[in-house]
Amino acid sequence: MRYSGFKVIKEALTGHKGWKPAWRDPEPKAQYDVVVIGGGGHGLATAHYLAKVYGQRNVAVIEKGWIGGGNVGRNTTIIRSNYLLDGNEPFYEFSLKLWEGLEQDLNYNAMVSQRGIINLIHSDAQRDAFTRRGNAMILNGADAELLDAEQVRKEYPYLNFNDARFPIKGGLMQRRGGTVRHDAVAWGYARSADSHGVDIIQNCEVTGFRIEDGKCLGVETSKGFIGAGKVGCAVAGNSGRVMGMADIRLPIESHVLQAFVSEGLKPVLPGVITFGAGHFYVSQSDKGGLVFGGDIDGYNTYAQRGNLPVVEDVCEGGMALMPMIGRARLLRMWGGIMDMSMDGSPIIDRTPVEGLYFNGGWCYGGFKATPASGYCFAHLLARNEPHPTATAYRLDRFRTGRMIDEKGAGNQPNLH
């Protein structure tokens, strides 16, 4: 069923009796060409592009809970392509371009809103670093603008410009960045994949792999064995646990990231802003809530909740940047489990087990990557070779010294 304005009017006039579930709820078949583990944004996007772009329709997505219950439904919805390094920037710019055409591609309103993102500058050194980053972005075909303090003030007059310690000196603006309705991304990809014949199997946990002579033949699940020509693993925060079942140790630690939403307020924040002196970022949802967050808690965890010291730290960041935020009441807070890699960059690659492929290490920035991650993982699964924009995301780059470390923080996941 295609969605359209015409369809909405027709349904309104006929008592809304013609809407159908957006995807089926099938029982798993005995064998698929490709099984994708994980019904988050990345797994569902992979299935969509496998079916639509690469013509692979005998595909299943296997999700232990309900689709969209993981990080894709927990993130702060920011999309951008403001990276510095060659291994990253073409990939994220590819992703941003896919976001720009996503709703037409999926026939689904994902509320893609290119409201702009500003990384604030507080010192001369930071201006130099952001100027360099902006140039790297432009060289890779992305957009970037260096704003001075007055230009930032025009859009955000209430920020704490004259703070003695962290005065705001300007910002690096990417106008094509913004936010997207995160749940709608999962649902839109699911609906499209399903309409191309992909089976989305919920409430089905992968509990092991069947591996013979170094080749993966399928997955053991809570609904029995499911055979597969190829298996792609896209389980984000659970990467260590799932790949551990294939005896593969990863350059990844699982950490919790928290997010916060205030009560609904009148429109006050036109775009996304990030504080450059601490770790704090904020935007306003279309319902009016201020959506904000900061650092990860910093210790290994699989519990989808964090602790109070980080709550305090995030709120201090908010008060330092935007003192009026102190008048808003907090409505909700929650946590999601991040697959923090050793260089802060992701992995999309084959594994030492034939027929088993891995997608993970997205850290706290994998939502913006969803379309490109799905596209590139589908390319890898269909062609057995990396997509041109994802050639640097090798699993063995830590062995060969080809790290992609945007922050230059080294092999310490909680510093990325």
Place this chain on the structure above:
Amino acid sequence: MIIDHPLLGPRDSSEFVYLGDASLIDRPDWQAENAAEAFYDYAYLRDNPAGEHRELWFHESGDRSWLVVTRNTMTHEISKVELARDVARAQGRSK
């Protein structure tokens, strides 16, 4: 989280800095045949378990000792806290 420091008693975890898996105490022998492989494993690969995890915490805003904390990564429950120095010595490292 409250870490029950063996010398100082219960302290808030925000006084500490987290490093990672306690296996980082076992630095490989740089002269061994397989040193390159062993250092790759040591520096980059992690078990990352869901459940009990032995990990290194540094009491930066306190007595600056390193601790080995045994903590459940599913519940955040801490079951054991040792001085890293004692753990390393028991493993035959240093004097």
